[in-house]
Amino acid sequence: AQSVTQLDSHVSVSEGTPVLLRCNYSSSYSPSLFWYVQHPNKGLQLLLKYTSAATLVKGINGFEAEFKKSETSFHLTKPSAHMSDAAEYFCVVSGSWTLRDDKIIFGKGTRLHILP
Amino acid sequence: DVKVTQSSRYLVKRTGEKVFLECVQDMDHENMFWYRQDPGLGLRLIYFSYDVKMKEKGDIPEGYSVSREKKERFSLILESASTNQTSMYLCASIPIAGGYTGELFFGEGSRLTVL
Secondary structure, eight states, X not given: OOEEEESOSEEEEETTSOEEEXXXXXXXXXXXXXXXXEOTTSOEEXXXXXXXXXXXXXXXXXXXXXXXXXXXXXXXXXXXXXXXXXXXXXXXXXXXXXXXXXXOEEXXXXXXXXXX | OOOEEESXXXXXXXXXXXXXXXXXXXXXXXXXXXXXXETTTEEEEEEEEEETTEEEEXXXXXXXXXXXXXXXXXXXXXXXXXXXXXXXXXXXXXXXXXXXXXXOEEOOOEEEEEO
């Protein structure tokens, strides 16, 4: 069984300061992990993904995430927030190649607010 | 670029009406999904399809049905809409070659209001 927990439902940071969005996961086997971003009234867009290669994953728009197996975490970071980063972010875990054996699990989302 | 198109961005329907939400993808993906998104609940899977005419229930299938007559098109049907089905509906697709390590491609969503 798999699960994913986004530890904060809302995060507020000032423009130009670092961003940290936290995600913990649980998986019976080696997971694939993703972060998606959703801007208002839009669909979800992939930011980055981890699929058992390098543990530090770089994504679009300056975001990156580090897979830490010992902590079962996959936190999303960005060194300097921009106003355009204001959006909702979803952490996603999946762990099987076979559609019917497993599911894609979404976290409940973290809404990122950028203060001017 | 992969494109997933949801034909209706905003709909307003009345209780008891039949509602069709259409989704079309242009990249020959085998797997297609319908999710419902509500504040504080994240995305919940309604139904998915792994091939033409094949479908499987997700976590919240009650009150919904689906149709996949062609590979590129996956329709969500509300036989008799109710107010608790007011929500944002998101369609997504993924190629089978990527399995679950592949990227989900999302449409822009259909916001349904049932009065």
